[in-house]
Amino acid sequence: MKRLFFLSVLIIMGFLSAAVGSSQDWASLKEASRNIQSVKAEFLQKRYLQILTKPLLSEGRFFFYASGFLRWEYLSPLRSVMLQKGDTIRPYHFSEGVWKPEMTQAVESRRMVLAEISQWFQGRFDESKAFTHLYSPGPPARVILTPKEGINRFIQRIEIVLSARPGVIDRVEIEEPGGSRTSIEFRNVEINSSLPSEIFEKP
């Protein structure tokens, strides 16, 4: 009985020290993210579907500006772009040599995901309406997002792996119910570089 009590105290102490340590790291992460005004990066997306033996690979790039602008662009295998300005999302696809407005589909899902991505790049994980977060100091440091009621029908868990470089995300892993998942690896990340405004206006 004494042994069990001692073990319980050790576990509780362990949790407390982890909580204190992570709150300090969490604060420095928030501080680093507060200084981010713009992000530019390339990404490799791997979509693992249960019916496919090999993942579906997509490559693209994105541009983010802190006042609510995001350009999320796929270069292959389908050339397409989503332009976000505040709450407005304009999707386009490239066909026969020109950009064409995309027929509206899954707009709400897309809006929600883009809003989440915008928050991640500003370190505002705790402002999500759709997910609760848990910070793990690592290394590598990670933020685990657990969906709230409703969203959990589509997303089971999101893991954001942070870079040693403050404010930079290395990888995002999205798990869905049923075993499908998506991995997005970011590379050539540029923080606070100058971005022309037309990037967010024209496809």
Add this chain to the structure above:
Amino acid sequence: MICRKGLDICILGFLILSIGCIGCVPMAEIALSPGAPDDLPGCYAIFPAGHWESVHRIEAIIRGGVSSSLLGVTKGEPSERRLHSLLLTPEGFILFDAELQEDRIAIRKAVAPFDSPAFARGLMEDVTLLFLPPQVRPTTWRKETGGTRICRWEGPGGSRTEVRGSMDHGWRIQHRDDQGEVTREVSLKGPFVQGLASHMELRAFKPASYRLRMTLLQVAP
């Protein structure tokens, strides 16, 4: 002079309309009789055999020229007449996920506007037309001297499916309803990769009119 100019405009207009309609008119049916037994296996050349999985880039064009780009993922088990199809946005959101075995459709996921039973039935009919041969044996078939094959299947209730073409010049699949009207026509172009055409275009005429341009991106056995 004015009359001549008017005639020129008329001819030009007729030419533009004619050029614009190339490919709009479905192929006419030609008379056929049962062919040589040795030519029969060739009727199945365009349908993948054995288990396979594929990823296609799909451009869907509906009435009024509105278009959408999607990814189509399909897994086929022809021996069991089983097809599993997914439609995804370029970002990878699953919009539609359904499985067909024999004539039963099981919808696993469907997001608006892809959530109606009519859409699911239509999509699985399209996928079946593209990847599975009709269940019955062709009623008539022929191999022409140039290597072109024509094979025709008669389905229940008077519907007909015809496959016509060659590996060198591409293939066409045509489906007619019991009234003899063309409901869908598919053109397939090579090269064929593990039994799947690199480029396909499906045109649906009835009950809804739309066009699907499909490019093969990924294939695995």
